[in-house]
Amino acid sequence: MSALTSADLIKMFRALSERIEAEKGFLCELDGHIGDADHGIAMAQGFGAVARALDALDPAAISPTDVFNTAAKSFLNAVGASSGPLYATAFMRAGAAFKGKDAIAADEAPAIIEAMARGIQDRGKAEPGDKTMIDAWQPAAVAAAAGREAGKPAAEVFAAARKAAEEGAAATAGMVASKGRSSRLGERSLGHVDPGAASAAIVVAVMAESLAG
Ligand SMILES: [Mg+2]
Secondary structure (H helix, E strand, O other): OOOEOHHHHHHHHHHHHHHHHHOHHHHHHHHHHHOOOOHHHHHHHHHHHHHHHHHOOOHHHOOHHHHHHHHHHHHHHHOOOOHHHHHHHHHHHHHHHOOOOOOEOHHHOOHHHHHHHHHHHHHHOOOOOOOOOHHHHHHHHHHHHHHHHOOOOHHHHHHHHHHHHHHHHHHHHHOOOOOOHHHHHHHHHOOOOOHHHHHHHHHHHHHHHHHOO
16 A cells, blocks of 8 residues: 555545445434434535535645545534534544645554544543444544554554444444433433444444555
């Protein structure tokens, strides 16, 4: 895998938009168990807006930071739900992590996941175990950091982050919501995967597939 350019990141966001659109019904169904059944719609609107905004730009003329900042702005404008500011902050942090660079070195790419997770955690203030998207993002970031610091190949690090996010999302079925809208359900949220964690696992999976080549 060679260094990631702005064009590669735009391709990644296009893949995210397509996959989230395909999973829209599934995510709304999950949200229907513990929320208002709109999570898939919000996420599809957000990533759809990101893909359209990026399609209008010339990849050769913008930096990776510009790509993430454009993603942040368009996601925030398109999504009124709580996931709007959370993903906007995630993209801003990813952009800030690579400020001034024309491309992202392959072995540094998993740090995108780490920066996004930190942004979501700082903005949302949820802790692991609260049954939110953090239960997918946090383990993904831990796996990404561990692999990256151990000098493992990026493809391997992304695969580990993806697996951690998927396991983290699945584990939310056994949690009682204490943050966000579903917290009013208390024990009744047990047995259902958190939709925000489910979409987070999809996002990490698509990023892993796209960025690891
Ligand atoms: Mg909802």
